[in-house]
Amino acid sequence: MRVLAVLTAAGSGTRLGHALPKALVPLHEEPLVAHAARRLLAACPGPDGAATRLVDELVVTAPADLVDAVRGAVAPVVADGVRLVVVPGGPTRQASVAAALAHLGDDDDAVVLVHDAARPWAPPELVARVVAAVAAGHDAVVPGLPVTDTVKRVGPADVAHAEPVRETVERSALRAVQTPQGFRLGLLRRAHDEAARHAHDERVAASDDAGLVERLGRPVWVVPGDERAAKITTARDLRVAELLGEDA
Numbered sequence: 001m002r003v004l005a006v007l008t009a010a011g012s013g014t015r016l017g018h019a020l021p022k023a024l025v026p027l028h029e030e031p032l033v034a035h036a037a038r039r040l041l042a043a044c045p046g047p048d049g050a051a052t053r054l055v056d057e058l059v060v061t062a063p064a065d066l067v068d069a070v071r072g073a074v075a076p077v078v079a080d081g082v083r084l085v086v087v088p089g090g091p092t093r094q095a096s097v098a099a100a101l102a103h104l105g106d107d108d109d110a111v112v113l114v115h116d117a118a119r120p121w122a123p124p125e126l127v128a129r130v131v132a133a134v135a136a137g138h139d140a141v142v143p144g145l146p147v148t149d150t151v152k153r154v155g156p157a158d159v160a161h162a163e164p165v166r167e168t169v170e171r172s173a174l175r176a177v178q179t180p181q182g183f184r185l186g187l188l189r190r191a192h193d194e195a196a197r198h199a200h201d202e203r204v205a206a207s208d209d210a211g212l213v214e215r216l217g218r219p220v221w222v223v224p225g226d227e228r229a230a231k232i233t234t235a236r237d238l239r240v241a242e243l244l245g246e247d248a
């Protein structure tokens with residue numbers, strides 16, 4: 001079974017507010033995208049204890065003017081035998097993933113992982129867990145963690161910007177979803193093709209790839225996530241990732 005991967009790194013990192021686009025911002029002296037690629041490609045012990053490489057091909061999306069810089073950051077962590085392609089991303093994350101999928105051949109049964117460069121410490125065990133779930137027959141798999149805050153549905157705000165509470169959502173049934181997300185390639189392609197056909201309709205937009213599969217009416221499964229896969233969005237998140245390091 002072939003395992004392919006898309007690593008999204010084409011965003012600008014507006015909320016991080018760094019001079020560099022987020023994927024190239026250094027963390028422990030290495031760009032975020034290099035950390036994310038290393039763990040995504042890391043060998044994982046198979047059932048017999050022997051290390052097996054999971055990912056055969058990696059497509060990275062880069063800001064259009066920084067394709068060479070992103071290739072330079074990722075190439076050193078890519079082992080011999082893994083095909084690396086760096087492509088310009090699109091205006092949205094969804095468009096970037098769609099651009100990457102065009103470079104992944106036509107083996108519909110292959111497993112494809114979609115992962116964010118903004119999650120540099122996502123560990124190889126998490127990658128292996130997602131791949132194993134797809135291999136076991138779940139065609140769309142996302143890692144998710146229980147939500148610890150109480151969550152309320154609100155709105156709309158009044159003139160003083162206080163928001164009325166509509167309801168408290170039942171927390172035990174909620175999961176905060178991470179990446180890598182895993183799919184049969186054929187299914188993810190169909191989900192993106194369908195979304196592109198309805199691109200004019202905001203109601204069919206989704207903030208992750210699994211959301212596009214849900215729009216097809218196909219099942220999506222959640223496996224246990226990992227706190228180390230936290231996304232870096234703000235300068236505070238970057239500071240936390242620096243302080244905790246890769247194993248915390």
Ligand code: CTP
Binds near residue numbers: 090
């Ligand atoms: N991404 C992408 N192409 C885009 C937008 C985002 O490949 N057009 C990627 C980012 O590089 C990131 C991931 O999608 O790895 C998650 O996006 P996000 O955390 O929102 O990153 P940015 O879009 O870069 O940040 P911001 O929204 O603050 O500008």
Ligand code: MG
Binds near residue numbers: 011
């Ligand atoms: Mg963004």
